[in-house]
Amino acid sequence: MCDQCRRSEKTIKHYSRLAGLVGMAPIPGADMPLLWGLQGKMIRDISRQFGHEMTPAESGTMVTSLGAGGFLARGLARQFIKLLPGLGWLISGAVAAAGTRVFGRVALNFIRDHYGEAEHVIPGPPPYRQIARG
Numbered sequence: 001m002c003d004q005c006r007r008s009e010k011t012i013k014h015y016s017r018l019a020g021l022v023g024m025a026p027i028p029g030a031d032m033p034l035l036w037g038l039q040g041k042m043i044r045d046i047s048r049q050f051g052h053e054m055t056p057a058e059s060g061t062m063v064t065s066l067g068a069g070g071f072l073a074r075g076l077a078r079q080f081i082k083l084l085p086g087l088g089w090l091i092s093g094a095v096a097a098a099g100t101r102v103f104g105r106v107a108l109n110f111i112r113d114h115y116g117e118a119e120h121v122i123p124g125p126p127p128y129r130q131i132a133r134g
Helices: 003-023 032-049 056-081 087-115
Strands: none
Touching (some): 003 032, 003 087, 032 056, 056 087
């Protein structure tokens, strides 16, 4: 695994933990704009690992194009589960963290393929294991 990918994996884990905390907010809907912003910042940090300075507009476009449908579906489910005090908030946080991690891995593969090295493997359980095209 390349150095940029290792650093990006740490970045993804960091933002996933933050997303988990934000996702536990007990007020339905309050976390969605914050999660969107966290994911945009995560994408900019990952692209920076590969020497590409992504603007907030570019990262916003990537967040929208790579994850809009999944983000909205997960977001709506999280908002309904928050109606269960305590347990619902924990579940919502876990879903936010997992969704951010998956989204980060997708963004890493995209950024690596466009700005990174040509041949290496991003580890992960099948079917997430991807081999970069040369």
